[in-house]
Amino acid sequence: MLTCQQLTELVTEYLEGRMSFWRRTQFQMHLGMCKHCRAYIRQMKTTVATLGQLPQEPVPPDLKDELLKRFARMGPPEQK
Amino acid sequence: MSDRAKTLEGAPAPSADEAVPDAPASASDLALIARLRARDSKAFSDLLDRYHGPLLRLALVFVPSRAVAEEVVQETWVGVLDGLDRFEGRSTLKTWIFRILTNRAKTRGVRENRTVPFSAFSDQDGEHEAAVEAARFKPNGMWGVPPRRWEDDTPEKLLMTAQAVQHLEHAIAALPPNQRAVVTLRDIEGLDSHEVCNVLEITETNQRVLLHRARSKLRAMLEEYVERK
Numbered sequence: 098m099l100t101c102q103q104l105t106e107l108v109t110e111y112l113e114g115r116m117s118f119w120r121r122t123q124f125q126m127h128l129g130m131c132k133h134c135r136a137y138i139r140q141m142k143t144t145v146a147t148l149g150q151l152p153q154e155p156v157p158p159d160l161k162d163e164l165l166k167r168f169a170r171m172g173p174p175e176q177k
Numbered sequence: 178m179s180d181r182a183k184t185l186e187g188a189p190a191p192s193a194d195e196a197v198p199d200a201p202a203s204a205s206d207l208a209l210i211a212r213l214r215a216r217d218s219k220a221f222s223d224l225l226d227r228y229h230g231p232l233l234r235l236a237l238v239f240v241p242s243r244a245v246a247e248e249v250v251q252e253t254w255v256g257v258l259d260g261l262d263r264f265e266g267r268s269t270l271k272t273w274i275f276r277i278l279t280n281r282a283k284t285r286g287v288r289e290n291r292t293v294p295f296s297a298f299s300d301q302d303g304e305h306e307a308a309v310e311a312a313r314f315k316p317n318g319m320w321g322v323p324p325r326r327w328e329d330d331t332p333e334k335l336l337m338t339a340q341a342v343q344h345l346e347h348a349i350a351a352l353p354p355n356q357r358a359v360v361t362l363r364d365i366e367g368l369d370s371h372e373v374c375n376v377l378e379i380t381e382t383n384q385r386v387l388l389h390r391a392r393s394k395l396r397a398m399l400e401e402y403v404e405r406k
């Protein structure tokens with residue numbers, strides 16, 4: 098039987114789908130019986146989802162203009 | 178790399194500790210490349226919008242200052258334009274663009290005297306770091322101080338204030354560089370594990386260990402933040 102502490106070290110392997118069948122079964126049995134570990138996994142999934150929602154910086158308009166000009170000046174690709 | 182990829186073709190799947198061969202460009206990558214080669218400026222403008230922020234984030238892992246990171250991203254875009262007509266689709270477009278960045282950023286990091294020891298990955302993997310502090314478990318390994326359900330457990334609610342965003346950004350910046358690089362590419366930019374291995378030239382196992390350490394720390398930080406509120 099897995100302990101809660103062991104489970105916290107195996108979470109990423111589990112979420113990455115990299116566990117053997119037997120390990121996965123043990124892991125899921127523990128989760129079925131342990132609401133604390135269910136809360137832990139849920140926090141972990143929320144953390145990952147939250148990272149995916151962090152705001153991204155936009156391209157500075159000056160740089161965008163400059164690169165688009167550069168792109169416009171490029172000739173057609175060389176024929177091989 | 179291409180030779181290596183060839184020798185792996187038809188061979189059994191590489192074991193977890195071997196270098197990961199590139200996945201080829203997808204159909205949508207190839208369609209986008211075709212538009213760029215036809216000099217479709219909307220296609221290039223979309224590419225800039227999509228990747229500029231992510232490139233800046235990754236550059237900041239390797240170089241000491243924002244000013245240098247911005248330069249590295251600019252150089253990367255120039256590199257993308259220079260290489261566009263030679264891109265052969267042996268890797269995904271994302272992998273190719275991020276790799277141009279990491280190459281420039283690493284060179285720059287060396288020049289600026291900040292060498293992120295990516296070559297010495299094993300020293301910094303945090304093999305022996307615990308995901309959760311041992312004090313929270315009973316001697317039998319069961320929870321002593323268990324995690325609680327977060328009331329507002331959607332990303333939108335967690336990131337509602339500028340302060341919360343800043344808090345999380347600080348925690349990411351405080352990670353060891355290799356953990357930060359992996360979690361940035363995987364969870365913030367949404368690359369799959371294969372692409373992350375290709376961009377950073379690390380093995381699957383290494384990727385997973387680094388991701389595990391990074392996510393565990395960031396969860397702990399968010400937990401603290403949520404409970405303090």
Ligand SMILES: [Zn+2]
Pocket residue numbers: 100101104127131133134320
């Ligand atoms: Zn448990």
